[in-house]
Amino acid sequence: MSDNLTLDEVDIEVFGQNYVFEGPEKLLEIWFGPSPDTIPNSLFPNDNDDKPPPLKTGLRLVERVIWNKFLELVKCEVLNVINNDYMDAYLLSESSMFIYPHKIILKTCGTTTLLVALPRLLEIASEYCHLHKVWRVFYSRKSFMFPERQSHPHKNWNEEVKFLDQLFENGAAYTVGKINGDHWFLWLASSPDEFLSHNSSRLKEPSHIDTFSYPLDEIDQKKPPIIIDLEDQTIEILMTELSTTTLSKFYHNPLEGESGTEGGVRIDQKTGLCNLYPEAQLDSYLFKPCGYSANGLVGDSYFNVHVTPEPICSYASFETNIPVNSGSIMDIIRQVIAIFEPGKFSVTVFKTQEGDFDKKFLVESIDVIDGFSRKDRILYELDAKPAIEKIRQLIPPLLPEFHKGQAGRICVVGGSEEYTGAPYFSSFSALKLGADIAFVVCEPTAALAIKNYAPDLMVHPYMRQSGDTGKSLEEVINNVTGLFPRTHVLIVGPGLSRDKMMLESAKGIITKAKEKNLPLVIDADGLFLIQNHPEIIKDYPKAILTPNIVEFKRLCDAMNIKLEGNNKDDMIGLLGQAFGGVTIVQKGQYDLISNGKEVFKVDDKGGLKRCGGQGDILTGLIATFLAWGSAYHDKLWQHDNSISPTEIPMLASYAACTLMRECSRSAFEKFGRAVQTSDMINEIGPSFQKLYER
Ligand SMILES: NC(=O)C1=CN([C@@H]2O[C@H](COP(=O)(O)OP(=O)(O)OC[C@H]3O[C@@H](n4cnc5c(N)ncnc54)[C@H](O)[C@@H]3O)[C@@H](O)[C@H]2O)[C@@H](O)CC1
Ligand SMILES: Nc1ncnc2c1ncn2[C@@H]1O[C@H](COP(=O)(O)OP(=O)(O)OP(=O)(O)O)[C@@H](O)[C@H]1O
The missing domain is CATH 3.40.1190.20 (Ribokinase)
Structure with a gap:
């Protein structure tokens, strides 16, 4: 970064006058079963072993070259991969991909064409993992900053919904938030009891697995009964108008060292991001001339951070599925806000609703942060029924x-x-x-x-x-x-x-x-x-x-x-x-x-x-x-x-x-x-x- 130029001037010098970048990501989650154990060919835990099983099964069996090709359809590429017993975490040129045996989470920003690649994803799951049906699909994104720059089917929400509706039955599309302000689009299809059929026209079931099916009871016969924990909670903090001091930290300064993974580690320390989850296995990356991405793994959960530091479109996102109880959601929000110093931010807590979960308490536990005023607080029940009780x-x-x-x-x-x-x-x-x-x-x-x-x-x-x-x-x-x-x-x-x-x-x-x-x-x-x-x-x-x-x-x-x-x-x-x-x-x-x-x-x-x-x-x-x-x-x-x-x-x-x-x-x-x-x-x-x- 040039010492005597402002960040705006650096951007214009490097990217040109009309450069903007769409930070807000498209997020796709496809579940092929409620847990890794419901996936065919899973290796089940050795009864005498307390350690988690080596779960290189299901989607994790797919080789890197296949994913590389798949990501070409999305228009992004792999920068680095880390893994643990539970998942593989891919750091991408445009955000992140997490692969568990039973689900894939793909998050991409900019003008990537995430949904275009979806039929191929279903094909890969079917062809390489015998996963012919899906169990839950979730697609979401915030309203775009620069929608005119997107390509089909991301040009508008109706197109995206149409695209998804053609692939899956029983989808439900929602808009949450102010239509004339920040709002979110969600599309989901789920069926706790049955698997969803998908209509990918390109999908053909290979003849050698024609008769293969995997109802839960069939799998259950192979192993001791397991209790499937269907609870799933994702917290997303989306921040804009980041402070200039914060933004400058996410530019590559050659005097400080290399960009890439080395630069990423430097940023983790400089910003305190490495202290968010000190126990996490962290994979971070500093882009040239600016920008930052990180994946973190904690057991079977992950977090990711993506930063677009150009002042004209500054944006940072933090997302995690690391379990947080209602009381401590505020702790994580405060820490993230302190690191990024945004002018505006929004928090989304997406939680599957099982049992007697008190959603009102969860919403009320999200308090106002000093120095900010709250514009909106929405509890949106997606196809949920208020307790008859x-x-x-x-x-x-x-x-x-x-x-x-x-x-x-x-x-x-x-x-x-x-x-x-x-x-x-x-x-x-x-x-x-x-x-x-x-x-x-x-x-x-x-x-x-x-x-x-x-x-x-x-x-x-x-x-x-x-x-x-x-x-x-x-x-x-x-x-x-x-x-x-x-x-x-x-x-x-x-x-x-x-x-x-x-x-x-x-x-x-x-x-x-x-x-x-x-x-x-x-x-x-x-x-x-x-x-x-x-x-x-x-x-x-x-x-x-x-x-x-x-x-x-x-x-x-x-x-x-x-x-x-x-x-x-x-x-x-x-x-x-x-x-x-x-x-x-x-x-x-x-x-x-x-x-x-x-x-x-x-x-x-x-x-x-x-x-x-x-x-x-x-x-x-x-x-x-x-x-x-x-x-x-x-x-x-x-x-x-x-x-x-x-x-x-x-x-x-x-x-x-x-x-x-x-x-x-x-x-x-x-x-x-x-x-x-x-x-x-x-x-x-x-x-x-x-x-x-x-
Ligand atoms: N037995 C009775 O005394 C009843 C009296 N009613 C009263 O009749 C008065 C007028 O009510 P309306 O419902 O006719 O007035 P509306 O203004 O609702 O209906 C106007 C027109 O729309 C049509 N319409 C109504 N629902 C429709 C639907 N779901 N799809 C397509 N078209 C539809 C009606 O047939 C009518 O031609 C009200 O005071 C109402 O309370 C109604 O409540 C029905 C029963
Ligand atoms: N297509 C439908 N299928 C099932 N239930 C319906 C359908 N349309 C209306 N209802 C149910 O019928 C009830 C009355 O709805 P309707 O639309 O007839 O109201 P209305 O026109 O105001 O009635 P009224 O005749 O009393 O004026 C509601 O409980 C609604 O859920």
């Missing part, structure tokens, strides 16, 4: 000391001259689930009909349609709000109609309900109101909106959220964010639930008849779970108080969606095409019993 905790026990109303008082504002069924379905479903009391506040002509449907309901004819001169808007609103002291949860919309006076009244009632901090469920015509006046509900986290496909689109339009460039399933998170943390339940072939931070998916089997009114049932169910959430926090019964009030809308929505689908499934099973919404209501009791009753 958690929902069960919200359900009030049936105790002799309780009195009328404590298990839930639900008020439905809806019901007009045109629609009387909707408010009935909604309120009656709340009773069927277990709420003690349900009121319907409706227009007088609807009141007569609804009273006739069910004497269990309390029907108040307080609402007025336009042209009805009997009552002013103010009187209507005051009458309804007079019920609030007796209400736990308010549902607005079923059968309300689009009459101006009815909608104006609903608007006033929602505003008053917010002042009283009442949980709200808004559906049907209530959503029509919101689509025209989103400000009524924006930033009120106690509200849940339950749009069907048409209503969802209208809400997105109202909030200016466009499908272009977004994955269809990401829209809900964006809508939740746009509404400032309101929970959205997007109903359809599968239901998605999001508050803008988390997304739950409910794809349990439902019935095949789409009769009107099922959405109304759902509102009654959500409201009852919400009311139980309030009773939980009022400590109506003894419990450990482990569920936070902020979790309730997501949990209540999830519980209601699963229950609704089960009601629809079982009613359809009995009645087929003749099934009616009222048949589904009759299934609420048995379905609840099946899913949630202890």
